[in-house]
Amino acid sequence: MSATVILGVIGSDAHAVGITILEQALSTAGFEVVNLGVQSSQQEFISAAQAHEGDAVLVSSLYGHAEQDCRGFHEAIEDAGLDPITYIGGNLAVGQDDFDRTRDRFREMGFDRVFDSETKPTEAIAALKADMNIAESEAERARLTT
Numbered sequence: 270m271s272a273t274v275i276l277g278v279i280g281s282d283a284h285a286v287g288i289t290i291l292e293q294a295l296s297t298a299g300f301e302v303v304n305l306g307v308q309s310s311q312q313e314f315i316s317a318a319q320a321h322e323g324d325a326v327l328v329s330s331l332y333g334h335a336e337q338d339c340r341g342f343h344e345a346i347e348d349a350g351l352d353p354i355t356y357i358g359g360n361l362a363v364g365q366d367d368f369d370r371t372r373d374r375f376r377e378m379g380f381d382r383v384f385d386s387e388t389k390p391t392e393a394i395a396a397l398k399a400d401m402n403i404a405e406s407e408a409e410r411a412r413l414t415t
C-alpha cells in the first residue's frame with residue numbers, strides 16, 4: 270500500500286500532540302504521511318497535496334476556530350484541480366457544542382468525514398482504508414477493532 274496522507278493543524282492552532290500520534294499510527298499502518306505540523310495555512314495543505322500527490326488531506330483543529338480557518342478551503346482545493354479525500358477532526362467548536370450539528374456544518378463545508386476529539390487513530394485508519402478501498406486482512410481488521 271502506498272497511499273499518501275497530508276496531515277496538519279490548520280490556522281493559528283498550536284496543539285501538536287494529536288497529529289503526532291496520528292502521524293505515527295498512520296505510518297505504522299502503511300500510509301506515506303506528510304506532516305505539515307501546527308499553524309498550517311490552507312495553501313500549505315494544498316501545495317503539499319499537489320507536490321506529494323496526496324490521496325487524502327487530514328486537518329486537525331483543537332482551539333475552537335476550525336470553522337473560520339476552513340472557510341473557502343474546499344473551493345480552493347477545487348480551484349487547484351485537486352480532489353483528495355478530506356477529513357477534519359479534533360475539538361472543532363468552542364465549548365460544549367452538539368457534535369451532530371458540528372458534523373453537519375463541516376460536512377456542508379465539504380469534508381468527507383468529521384471526527385470528534387474522542388477519535389482513536391484506529392478509527393481514522395479504518396475510515397481511510399474504507400474510503401480508499403484498501404482491503405484489510407482479517408487479522409488487521411481484528412486488530413483495528415480492538
Ligand code: B12
Binds near residue numbers: 291330361389
Ligand atoms: C495540551 C493543551 C494545550 C497546550 C498545547 C501544547 C502542544 N504543543 O501541543 C498549550 C498549553 C500550548 C495549549 C494552548 C491553548 N489551548 Co489548549 N489544550 C491542551 C489540552 C489540555 C490537551 C490537548 C492534547 O494534547 N490532547 C491529547 C491528544 C492526543 O488528543 P487530541 O489533540 O484531542 O487529538 C486526538 C483526537 O482529537 C483526534 N484528532 C485530532 N485531530 C484530528 C484530525 C483528524 C482528521 C482525525 C481523524 C482525528 C483527529 O485524534 C487525536 C489522537 O487520538 C486540551 C484539553 C483536552 N483535554 O483536550 C486543551 C484545549 C484543546 N485547549 C484549549 C484552548 C482554549 C487553548 C488556548 C486558546 C488557551 C489560551 N487562551 O491561550 C491556547 C491555544 C494556543 C494555540 N495557538 O493553539 C481548549 C479548546 C477549547 C475549544 N475548542 O472550545 C481545550 C479543549 C481546553 C479546554 N477544555 O478549554 N493547549
